[in-house]
Amino acid sequence: MSTLHTMPPLIATLRAEHVHLTRISGLMTEQLDAIESGGPVDSHVLYEIMGYMVGWADRHHHPREDLIYGRAAELDEQIADDVDSLQRQHDAMAKNALALQGLIGRWRAGNATGEEVVRAGRDYIANSNRHMQSEELLVFPRIEAVLTPADWQELELDDRLQATGDPVFGPRVDREFRNLARKLRRSARRTIERGVVAEWAGLESTLESLEILGNANRMALQATGDTLRCAVRESLEIVRATPLTAAPRCALNNVRLSGRWLGVIASIAGDTVNDLTRIRREMRRQMDTLDAL
Template sequence: MPNDARREKPTGPHEAAMLVALRAEHRHIAAVMALLSQQLNAIERGDLVDTHVLYEIMDYMVTWPDRFHHPREDLIYDHVAEIDHGMAGEVRELERDHDRMAREGREVLYVIERWRAGELSGREVVDKGRAYVKRAHEHMNLEEEEVFPLIDSVLTRSDWRDLEAEDSLNPAADPVFGRRVQREFRHLARKVRRSLRHGVEQGAVIEWVGIEALLESWEVMTMAWQGGATITGDHLRSSLREAVYIALDRPLQAPLLCAANNARLTLSWLEELSQLTRDTASDLARVNRERKDRMRLLKRAGAPR
């Protein structure tokens, strides 16, 4: 039970915003785990596998959930244990589970790297990967069905305000599901979107390879447009903000300094757009190669094209 009987009542019927955010992150992780399962099934069947996306999946898991999602949960759990000592044991077990998942995630990534180098069999990747997926789902189910409701029943509005004041609990930008997809995870972001789309379409229609490639190419272009818009917006805001600082700090020299600063920002903007253009061209070529590979498989299998 909480230590202070005079504590205010918990937050009420609506779940705290931090828990809502953590549940949303769980949905993102579940989408990545679904894609990982698809890739593992393809390895087991001997189908074509995008080994780079398989690597990106586990690189994402050890880069973002293990470094930002789980530590934020741990901080909340620690706060709960300080208030309700009866939960201390459960909190320690949850935190140990986070540590185990981080360790196992790095192990799966290592196995994938060795498999890509031809040093391990696909069977080892499948077994290790499926065990990781199983643990991830079991852990998230435990948190969502038991832990989060219990936390929400213990913490008060004041507790949540204290937690919200913690800088370390501010959510970090998700490199796949965030406002701006990080370059090193762009293939994963595209495949996750495609996988989610398949979840709706599967069982309703037979995949048409040409249409699918067209849709994925459209996805590439859409992400490029969104990325370009974000880059442009960021640079415009930086230009305006820095112009204000210059005008306030050195008003007499402001016109020349602002012009020089704008030239610098413009060059940076053009460099980022140029990189985005190159990445987009590379991604479109990759989609086309995948389409051709799948068409060749269909042809060998005697399927109609």
Template structure:
């Protein structure tokens, strides 16, 4: 039932598209130009809202069963779980900074106060996804059986993806258009 791993890999591809967009906005900021803070905020919000509440819990359910199959993976699984927590915390802090800029609540921030945490989020997420894909995902495909995948599916009913799914959340329409998704254009152009 490598279908679940395939879905997680596809989500990683989508996350990487968003990280590329975020990286481009940080490049603008670094060059002294005005980035699209709303776009940056929407990207981080999506990563917090969807990745941290749906994607990561599914991964952790998979890794928990994987650990039952191979107890020697305890350090790898613990490290990935720590990374999930770190990613959630750093993403939330970065989101707060961006929100305060958009809402005009912050005093003028230094370039590094935005760029450094943004770059850290990007670097951390990319390294994290690479580690999962080259390690635990491959092992899960090899070691987990159909009963394991059934348990995972019962345990973690995935919620609909609010950006890359069939029903785009209103908050993400602008981001969706920037991504150039045909489904978004077909579904929401009349709004």
């Protein structure tokens, strides 16, 4: 008889924090995109993001992961090397976060280029996302398999693993991160709005595309039927008029009619492609308009 798996609270907390960090990375990506495209950029929110990563993620989230990983490594030597690698990644991420925070500060002061910030920022986000994905897919399941309920109870009593108030996603937002929290709420709202608009625009485009394809199909069938009826009628007339030479004359006439039919079909296909392209451009324009809001 199978038993229902219950996720340990500490792992559930780490996973929830990963969701928060992913939202932070998404907002940072938006700002880096704006720098790259020459759009409006909130340089202060970029600095706040790195302040959050340095002051909370690297000082609270990663150390708690290290404690749990260390406990698992004590019980299973097979994952000890992986745990050591992850802990070294945490150290490297902390150094990179400090370096990026300093670079953003210099950029805000006019002593670094936007290209440098974009390049370093994208590298930082990519490394962070790869690290979290590895933890989510590989590390957490292995740790859950190694640690027993008694191990988890013991860990939960460790003062170093007690819940720490999140300065951005917690019940109260710290003053220094209010701009960041506001940007995150706005980004989340825009994502929801964009999803709704995209769904409606996609449905509208699909219906219009189906209508266009249906019309094209009817026109093509009509043209084909007209051509066949014309070929039969003219062939009968040729046979009645010149029965001895009817065969080659009918063949030549059919070639002529086929060429005309192909021209009509090509015209229908061209108009259909143009209409579908117009619909796709209109949908893209609607999404671009929403992104600009």
